[in-house]
Amino acid sequence: MNESPYCGNTDALTSYLYEEGTAAERLAFEAHLRQCERCAAEAASLRAVRVDMAAWTPPETVLDFRIVREPAQSTSRWGWMSTMPAWAQLAAASLVVGVAAGLSGLDVQYGSDGLIVRTGWSRPAGTRPAGDAAASAAAGDDAPWRTELAALREQIQTELSQNASAPTAVPASAGAAGGSEAMSDDAFLARVKQLIEASEARTQREMALRLTEMVREMDTQRRADMRRVADGLGVLEGRTGAVTAQQREVMNYLMKVSQRQ
C-alpha cells in the first residue's frame, strides 16, 4: 500500500499536469510517480489526452468588424433636414415662411418707430388699435414706404398706358378705362394679379428644374450602387469558384485513395 499523500490526489495531479504549483511540490510529485505505477500511468494517459485536444481548432473565419464612431445624431425633429441639399432647405424655408405669413395675415410696417411686424392673429381683420393709428399718424404721408408705393403705382400705370393697344396685355376692363381713377384701380389690381401669376409660373418652373436635378442625382447614385453590387457579386462568384475547385481537388484525391484500396 502506498502511503504517499500524492497517491490518488487529483488536485496534485492536475497541478502537475498543468505545471502549476511550486517547484518543490513538482519535485515531490515526480518522486511519487517514480514509485507509483498507477499514478504514473494516470498522469501519462491524461497528458496524452491533452496532446489530442490540441487538434481541436476552430474553423478559419473572417473577423473584420471594427468600431466606428458615427457622427452625433441630431436630436431635433428637424435633424433630417440637414441631409437635404442647401437649395432644397432654402426652398422649404421660403415655403414655410410664405405659408405662415399668409395664414397669419402678416402686416409689416416701417415708420419712425422702426420696423413693426404684426400678425392678423393679434387683432380682428379691418380693425386697428389706437396705438397703431397713432403710429400711422406719426408716420405721416412722407413715410418712405408710401413714397415707394406711389412710385410703383405710377410705374404700373405708365406700363398699362403704353400697352393699351396690345389686346392681351391688360384685362378688357382696363382697356375701356381711359384715364379715370376707378378704372385705373382695376387695372392696378389686374397688373398685380398678372405679376403674381408670373411669379407663380416662375416658381413652378424652378421647382420642375430642381425636381429634374434631383431625379438625375438619384439616377446617378442608383447606377453607382448597381455597379458596386455587380462588382461585389463578381468577387463572390470568384470565391465560390475557388472553393469549388478545392472541393473538386479533394474529391479527386479521395477517389484515387479509394481506388487504391
Added chain:
Amino acid sequence: MTVTDEELVARSVAGDTDSFNQLILRWERPIYALAYRQLGREDDARDVVQDAFLRAFRALPGFKGEAKFSSWLYRITLNLCRDVMRRAKRAPFVQTPEGVDIADLVPSGTPAAESMEDVVARKDLSRHVARAMSLLPEEQRSAIILKEYHGLTFHEIAELQGCPLSTVKTRLYQGLTVVRRELDRQGRGPAGAESRTP
C-alpha cells in the same frame, strides 16, 4: 515597443476609437476561438465576438482595471455564450454531421508541409475531441477551454468562474477523464492510445 492592453484601454476611454480597434485586432482571434469552442457553431461564435467587443466598448468607462482586460473580455464572452445557449435551448454543440465534410478538409490556413493524410487525420481527431467536449457540463468545458487553449492560470479561471481554486482543479480533472473515456470509446487518440490505462 508594443503598447500594452492597459494603455490601449486608457486611450479608448479617452475617446480614441482606433486604440480600441487595436484591442479588437489583438483579441478577436482568441475570443472567437473561445466562443466557437463553447458554442460549436461558427456563425454563433462570430456574433458573440462582435457582441462581446461592442459590450466591452460601451462598458469601457466602467472598467476599473482591477482585472486584466483579457479576463474581463473572457468574462463578457462566456456570459454571452451562456445567453446564446440558454436562448437556443439546445445542446451547446450541434452534432457534427456523419461522414467527412470535404469542404472543411482543406482550410485556407493549412500548412503547406502537412500532407493530405495528416489533414484528414487531424480534422477527424478535432471532430472527435469536439464531440467529447460537448458531453461536458458547461463549467467543466469552460475550465478546460480556458486552461488548454487560452493558458489561463487556475487562479484566473477561479476568478472568472467565481469558485474556489480546488473546484477549478476538480473540474479540469473530471473533464479530462470524461474526454479520455469518450476518445477511447471512439477508438481515437493516436497520440496517447498506447499509454492510456482503462
